[in-house]
Amino acid sequence: MNTEPTTLLQGTLDLLILKSLIAGEMHGLGVSRRIQQITGGTFVVKPGSLFPALHRMEEQGWISSFWGESENNRRAKYYRLTKAGQKQLEVETKRWGRISWAIGQALEAS
Amino acid sequence: MPLFVKARSFLRNLFQSRRVEADLDQEVHAHLEMLTEENIRAGMPPKEAQRAARIELGGIEQVKEQVRQKRTGNWLPSVISDCRYGLRQLRKNPGFTAVAVLTLALGIGANTAIFSVVDAVLLRPLPFEAxxxxxxxxxxxxxxxxxxxxxxxxxxxxxxxxxxxxxxxxxxxxxxxxxxxxxxxxxxxxxxxxxxxxxxxxxxxxxxxxxxxxxxxxxxxxxxxxxxxxxxxxxxxxxxxxxxxxxxxxxxxxxxxxxxxxxxxxxxxxxxxxxxxxxxxxxxxxxxxxxxxxxxxxxxxxxxxxxxxxxxxxxxxxxxxxxxxxxxxxxxxxxxxxxxxxxxxxxxxxxxVGSVRTLLLVLMAAVSFVLLIACANIATLLVSRAATRQKEIAVRTALGATRLRLVRQMLTESLLLALGGGALGFLLAFLARNFILALVPSSIPLPRHLSLHAGVFAFAVGTSILAAVLFGLAPAFRLSLTSTEGHLQESGRSATLSRSHHRLQGFFVTVEFALAFVLLIGAGLLIRSFGKLLETNPGFHPDSVLTLNIPLPHEAYPQEAQIRSFYRQLLDRVSTLPGVQSVGLSNDLPLNAREMVSMAIEGRGDAESETPQAICQSWVMGNYFQTMGIPLLQGRWFAPEDRVESQPVTIVSLAAARKFWPRENAIGKQIRWGVKAPWQTIVGIVGDVSQGPLNNPVEPHVYRPYSQLPGPFLEEDPFGDWHAMNLAVRAQVNPAALTSAVVADVHSLDPDLAVASIRTMTEVISSSFAGPEFNMVMLGALAGLALFLSAIGVYGVLAYVVVQQTHEIGVRMALGANRHDVLRLILGRGARLAGIGAGCGLAAALALTHLMKGLLYGVSAIDPPTFASVLALLTSIALLASYIPARRATRVDPMVALRYE
Structure with missing residues (x-):
């Protein structure tokens, strides 16, 4: 649990965050756990990477934040996808599709 | 739209930073608590759960710092905080700050002042269309x-x-x-x-x-x-x-x-x-x-x-x-x-601008050398100070500061110093500019008034920034290498690091000495030139001689007879004034002979086929030679019998006699103007007189009696100076005291005449020294400043070395080294630094001094005595500056030093 099983590709973290927020608004820990879940435990995002990414994406207008109550009645900061964020997700998804296809080709070639 | 979002974030980060920070703090804390709860739910005991959560989070402050670094416009608050922090650091060390700012103010001020002149003269286009x-x-x-x-x-x-x-x-x-x-x-x-x-x-x-x-x-x-x-x-x-x-x-x-x-x-x-x-x-x-x-x-x-x-x-x-x-x-x-x-x-x-170009470029080089030395000095101070800051840096590194961030912080401090020095320097240049220009002798064609416009201001700012990078970069870089582990422990000393500090400082001091050496050579060459100039015999006795220019307006004195009669009467009147020893007239005075003619020599083949010789010519009247103290070496003076209708006669200078009749006696030989004029007989040979600045070689000169100047020439006067004769008066006591009496005599003959250029010959001579003297004083002052700064530099480094190595010295002394050995150890280090510096300086000087050939007189650009004396001077100053810390080292008490740890 202390080391990331796989180093995240540049830009992949953004994609994963956007993808996990599709399911609805959630706080930082929620995003982190969601990513862990949807990647089958392959990616564990540490707070040191997660929070800078969340704040950067908020400043880019892809996600917005608000203070809400957590499951255990705790004040927590929630994030939700904006319209720009949804558009960005499409862009990132397409880009990712191209990259994974290209890498797959490259790996098969050898 | 994204731009709008970004701008909003920027403004929010900037103006609501407290709220943004509080939000972040809450968010990270909430995250930590949620992690803890999650662990408890998973069955961990509460203490264990909290520990695991902290490990997963990886440090609240580090996470917050990582978020901050990603924020839009994060550079601005951090620059402001860098500045605030830097100012606090500088305030904490007022001594260091004052020395650094003043040194920089002198360096940048001098550069700005010289640059404003260079800009006005060499860089700014002439004030005309295209x-x-x-x-x-x-x-x-x-x-x-x-x-x-x-x-x-x-x-x-x-x-x-x-x-x-x-x-x-x-x-x-x-x-x-x-x-x-x-x-x-x-x-x-x-x-x-x-x-x-x-x-x-x-x-x-x-x-x-x-x-x-x-x-x-x-x-x-x-x-x-x-x-x-x-x-x-x-x-x-x-x-x-x-x-x-x-x-x-x-x-x-x-x-x-x-x-x-x-x-x-x-x-x-x-x-x-x-x-x-x-x-x-x-x-x-x-x-x-x-x-x-x-x-x-x-x-x-x-x-x-x-x-x-x-x-x-x-x-x-x-x-x-x-x-x-x-x-x-x-x-x-x-x-x-x-x-x-x-x-x-x-x-x-x-x-x-041709004539001042060399001077300006030499001065510009000299002031930039001084600034470089000042920068090297501040760099050594910064390195010394770095030793005391290693702990602080280690703490900052531990709290998540990156190396780039640390270098930036250090450079911000340097920049604050440099801008402070630059502002003060610009102020100095602004206040002193007209004062300095007033020192420029009139013989050097520089503008008398300068405006410090935006370009000059930009130069001062640019120089400050460059200086900050020059003196700040190496120490900042070195300091950022500080390792976290060693310095968080109690003992803040690391022998290897202080050794590398010494090497860095040694390098700076070497550079200082090299630059100072070049400057001293430049100044030394100018001093030697000036000495040669003072030794130069002008060929006349300037003491007690008053000269006045008395121009007769062409239109008021159209006739030959009027002109001759006016000057004749003037000579008669002035010679009878009390206190006057002798009096004469000439169209040109020594050090300012302008009239040139081409001369042909009798009996030298076909005169027309030969290139006529260009030669200085002066027309004299009365006892001009005796008044100026020009000696007659052979033959006779002009006499009243030498009239316009008698045989034309001439007196030649020794240089002319030697050049044109090297193996013959010139007396009795004949010369003439160009190819048509009547032959003139040489009746006398007089001593050589400098025609121009004393640093120009003496040219052959011929003198003619004014009485034999042909009437039509005199009336036409194409050059305008046969109507504007100079009166020379040798006084028994004080020549200047005769001025009013002589002017009164002029006005008694014609009250409407303007008398010009009233000067004693001593003044004429000293004004001809003014240009070289100015060059010498300017470069000498800059070289002196450079030497002083270098001496402070080597002193500072050695003093630091002694403090740092008190322990080592104590050990050496405890093991039997005597005071003499310690003295030699420290002095040797100083001498080595100065020696290497002087060696590099010697090579640079040999390569550079020929550029200032135009300013030299009578010495070669690689004059060995100058090089030898500069080397001796630099070495002794370096040893002197090293001696004080060396003495301190010998007083180290081995017992105290060993306990010092």
Whole structure:
């Protein structure tokens, strides 16, 4: 649990965050756990990477934040996808599709 | 839309930083608590759950710092906090801050001041329309020793007609004149200019008009006033237009006043380089236009036609020179062809500033060396200070500061120092600029007033930033290498790091000594040159001699007899004044001989086939030689019997006798002007007298009796100085005290005469020293400053070394080293640094000093005595500066030193 099983590709973290927020608004820990879940435990995002990414994406207008109550009645900061964020997700998804296809080709070639 | 979001984030981060920070803090804490709860739910005991959560989070402050670094506009608050932090650091060390800021203020101030002069003289284009298209054109007779002169009037007419490179040609020529009427008669500088000159330069008059092209012919007495003269003498009223003023007793109508800032001719060139108080039309007289082969005195500037380059002009001058030569009278053609009459072209700006270029570049190099030394000094101080800051850096690193961030923090501090120094320096330059310019002797053509405009300010700011990088980068980089582990523990000392500090400081001190060495060599060469100059025998006795220039206006004294009689009576009157020992007249004075003639020697083959010899000539009257103290070496003085109708006689200088009659006696030999004039017999040989600045070689000189100056020549006076004789009076006691009595004698003969250039010969001599003396003092002061800063540098480094190595020294002494060994250890380190520095400086000086050859006199650019004495001086200063810390080291008490840990 202390080391990331796989180093995240540049830009992949953004994609994963956007993808996990599709399911609805959630706080930082929620995003982190969601990513862990949807990647089958392959990616564990540490707070040191997660929070800078969340704040950067908020400043880019892809996600917005608000203070809400957590499951255990705790004040927590929630994030939700904006319209720009949804558009960005499409862009990132397409880009990712191209990259994974290209890498797959490259790996098969050898 | 994204831009809008970004801007909003930027503003929010900037202005609501407290709320943003609080939000972040809450968010991270909430995250930590949720992680803990999650762990508890998973069955961990509470303490264990909290620990695991903390490990997963990885440190609250680090996470927050990582978020901060990703924020939009995160640089701005961090720059502000860097600045605040830097200021606090600097305030904590007021001694260091004061020394650094003052050193930088001196360095940057000196650079700004010199740069403002360099900018005004060398960089800023001449204040005319499209100045880069203006070309100065010269005639030259290289074989006679004149590679670069003005144009003679008939040559100019042909050149102007035949040339195809220039769309306009302007001509000008200085001429001192008397103005009279209204107030006291006054001698002022005038310039004759062609009507084309001002339109070509693109300058408009402030009032009235400039000259019309029909005024280029004689007979139009019109004048343009300078703003200064208009204000000073004519009260600055616009009704002056259309009024007449008397110039050399002729009425001239004022047609215009030029703008306040307009200065022409531009100061700088030896010929026609005096800004005029008034301008009159060039209007060559018919006699001038027939004056072939003489009067090469008119300066010519042309504006290039579009598409024509200077190279094309240079390619076209040879046929033009041939064309000019072809129009010479047959008697002269051969001579001037043999002497290779030529035409050459230079950018006008280069022509104007040529003479001060070397001086300015040398000064600029010198001040930048001083600034470099100052930077090296501050760098060594910073390195010393770094030792005490390693702990602080280690803490910052532990709290998540990246190395880049640390370097930036250090550089911010350096920048604050440099900008503080720069601001103070700019202020110094601003306050001192006119004071410094007032020290510049008039013989050096520099502007008398400077404005510190935006460009100069930008230079000061740029220099400050550059300085900050120069002195801040290496120490900052070195400091950022501080390892976290060692310094968070109690002992903050690391022998390896302090050793590398010493190496860095050693490097800086070496650089300082190298730069100081070069500067000292430069100053030393100038001091040696000046010493040689002082030793130079001018060839006359300047003490107790008063000289006055007494010009007779052409129009008031048109007849030969009037002129001769005036000067005769003046001599008689002044010689009877009490306190006067002897008195004489000459058209030129020593150190300022202008009249040159070409001379042919009898019996040297076909005179026409030979190149005539250019030679200085002066016309003298009364006891001129005795008054100046010029010794008669052989033969006789001029006598009253040498009259216009008797055999022409001449006295030659020793240099002339040696050059033209090396194995014969010159007495009794005959010479003449050019190819047609009557032969003159040499009756005497006198000692050599310097004709120009003392650092120029003495040229052959011939003297003629004024009484034998042919009447028509005297009346026509093409050069204007046979009407403007200089009176020389040798006094029994104080020459200056005679001034009023002599001027009264002049005015008793003609009350309207203006007496000009009243000076003792001692003043003339010292003013001829002024230029070299200024160069020497300037460079000497800068070299002294450099030496002082380097001495402080080596002292600072060694003092630091001694403090750092107290322990080591203590051990050595405990093991039996005596005081002598310790002294040698520290002194040896100082000597080594100075030695390496001097070695590098020696190599640099050998490569650089030839650039200042133009400023030297009588010494070579690699003068061994200068190099040897500078080496000795630098070494002894370095040893002296090392001695103080070395002495301190010998007083180390081994017991105390060993406990020091």
């Amino acid at each position: 100045p880069s298209r203006l070309i100065a054109i010269h005639e030259g007779i290289p074989k006679m020793g004149y590679p670069k002169m003005g144009f003679s009037p008939p040559d100019l007419a042909i050149f102007a007609r035949e040339q195809k490179s220039f769309s306009a040609i302007g001509t000008f020529r200085n001429k001192p004149v008397n103005i009279s009427g209204r107030d006291e008669p006054e001698r002022v500088m005038a310039a004759r200019v062609s009507s084309s000159l001002f339109p070509m330069l693109g300058v408009e008059p402030m009032l009235g008009r400039t000259f019309a092209s029909d005024e280029d012919t004689p007979g139009h007495n019109v004048v343009l006033l300078s703003y200064g003269l208009w204000q000073r003498r004519y009260g600055g009223v616009s009704s002056i237009l259309g009024q007449t003023i008397d110039i050399d007793r002729q009425p001239y109508t004022v047609v215009g006043v030029m703008p306040q800032k307009f200065e022409f001719p531009l100061p700088g060139p030896d010929d026609n380089g005096s800004p005029a108080d008034l301008w009159v039309p060039m209007a060559f007289l018919p006699a001038e236009l027939q004056g072939w082969g003489g009067s090469y005195l008119t300066s010519v500037v042309g504006r290039l036609r579009p598409g024509i380059t200077l190279e094309q002009v240079r390619g076209s001058t040879e046929p033009l020179a041939r064309e000019v030569l072809a129009s010479y009278p047959a008697a002269l053609t051969k001579t001037f062809r043999a002497a290779e009459l030529s035409i050459s072209a230079f950018p006008f700006q280069e022509d104007v």
